Amino acid sequence: MAKDDNLVEIDNLYMHFPVLAGVMRKRVGDVKAVDGVSFNIKRGETLGLVGESGCGKTTTGRCILQLYKITSGKILFEGKDLTKIGQGELRSTRKNMQLIFQDPYASLDPRMSAGSLIGEPMLVHKLVKGKEYKEQVAELLRLVQLEPFMADRYPHEFSGGQRQRIGIARALATRPELIICDEPVSALDVSIQTQVITLLIRLREEMNLTYLFIAHDLSVVRHISDRVAVMYLGKIVEITDSDELYDNPLHPYTQALLSAVPIPNPVVDRQRKRILLTGDVPSPVNPPPGCNFHPRCHMAIDICKEQVPEGKEVGSGHWVACHRV
């Protein structure tokens, strides 16, 4: 694959948050939120990022946007290393990458009208002048299936699904290339989830967007993504094509995760093999040695307790980090 096909390349990303304790605020350990993650996102594709809570999915997304100062690693956006460029350049690059938040109730300023929420990014980046502003806001509202007259309303006047649409319109305001969708539908009702997912898919086609779609719901992620990366405790354990993920999951964690999602049809669901994981996700402060999944893994052998498995390519575009594969 040609290198310039990649919109985002992440190489060996580490994001450790210090744990401070005592009166001297001494550093007593690290939360290894992201622990050596590498992947790339091709232009125009949707990469899904799944995993349980606390596995580092959101942190990864935020690192791409440079919302944290990363511990080490490289983040290339259109070939530029974001960790090396200056503030001014970073600001203009950010225009091309936007974020859709998980909670539409917490992420919109209650004192700003829908119109100014949506228009603000355009003003910040000086993208519009005078009369154009109003037209653009109206256009964005229509794009997310809201009505232009709603621009004067405030967030509390909207339902959860409508607020999420405002969040989407706001993210689209700067005409970005990349949108990081951080659990965009998990706070919504089932029927509203489908409306928003369908909208996101339509927008992607119309505006040639690239998505990093972060979610814990495997069926939603698979539906919207071209490729899926599965994360466990700060590391990526498997990356593969969305169809392959369900037909041929290789990592035991992916298999367990898939089997934990019941299929909404009793007849089909009864025929599936079930793997029940025991225990909880360990703390990222003290991850287990070796493969960090081994204490919960049904396939673990001795080597898993000692050595961190290297990632390997098995078949085209299917990458997995497990000793047993």
Place this chain on the structure above:
Amino acid sequence: MIFQEPTTSLNPVLSVRLQLSETLELHRGMDRETGFEEAAKLIKLVGIPDAERRAEDYPYQFSGGMQQRIMMAMALSCNPDLIIADEPTTSVDVTVQAQLLELIDSLRSQFGTAVILITHNLGIVARYVDRVNVMYAGRLVESGPTDVIYNEPRHPYTMGLIGSVPRLDLPRKRQLYVIDGLPPHLAHLPTGCAFHPRCRYAISRCSEETPELEPVGDNHTSACFRREEQEIFARAT
């Protein structure tokens, strides 16, 4: 009763043993000592390792999944005939969700308790439930055995719900069935069938009269005027 959010349902300043014992003392007339013993047994029953020691811990020392297990122990403490589990797994991860639901299911068969499982997750319903009641805006719209509801739904709302969720086993590019609009405000319900403004198959009668649950098969009822029109429901998977 098992609640949705174990974190807010447990008392943070009492050890779990004391909280469990409180119920036992009040309802089963135990004294503190036997209450404590019974509490540890219950904690063990819901699959918490090292129960004797963990019983002394406070809720914050348990993970979300473990807290929900404590809630289950509490619900089981008086040998109930019925357990109402209100979205018991909404606040936990899928792998823990699977653990908890397996536990509820095994306790159900072990003690012969009936369970009402309240959930919005259609997958959970498919896997663990014998009979389903589908509710919309305060009324039951369809009721029947799980297999029948999923394979031959006879209410447009049920059909829409089932068609609207992405499924792991179906082709990825499948067009999802979108139910347009929003659930109505319960203080301002639409006239007639509450679902008619969002229904693709609504006829004029739907906005005038309220349909009642009527039988459409063995143990299967639907509150839809067009429930007998096979062609509407034929496309449901």
